[in-house]
Amino acid sequence: MPNLTASVPHQLTRAEAKRRIQEGVSDFHRQQPALLGGVHETWNGDTMNFSGGVMGQSISGWINVEDREVRVEVVLPGLLGMMAAALKPQIERQGQKLLGGPPSGPRFC
Numbered sequence: 001m002p003n004l005t006a007s008v009p010h011q012l013t014r015a016e017a018k019r020r021i022q023e024g025v026s027d028f029h030r031q032q033p034a035l036l037g038g039v040h041e042t043w044n045g046d047t048m049n050f051s052g053g054v055m056g057q058s059i060s061g062w063i064n065v066e067d068r069e070v071r072v073e074v075v076l077p078g079l080l081g082m083m084a085a086a087l088k089p090q091i092e093r094q095g096q097k098l099l100g101g102p103p104s105g106p107r108f109c
Helices: 014-031 078-082 084-099
Strands: 003-009 040-044 047-054 057-065 069-075
Touching (some): 057 078, 069 084
16 A cells, blocks of 8 residues: 655644644544544644544554654555545645644734
């Protein structure tokens, strides 16, 4: 099975990057329940492991939050594997949307 590997640079703290990813994954589950039905994730420190079914096929992988980038690795079976080249830029774009802005929270002038 081919793997999809992507990196998304950021200028956030690890904690803020992790929080945004957790929030983004939760939002995506709410917005696309049919697409991500059965995908489960668990956090171990700054690494999220996930597995489950997408579009009737089993996937697994991890997201690792590092100081200056977030690395994504997904094992894609069959037809999904053939779409890896098309999926990578989409993952990177979505990652930039999640991680691109300043940290949220109270601001003091």
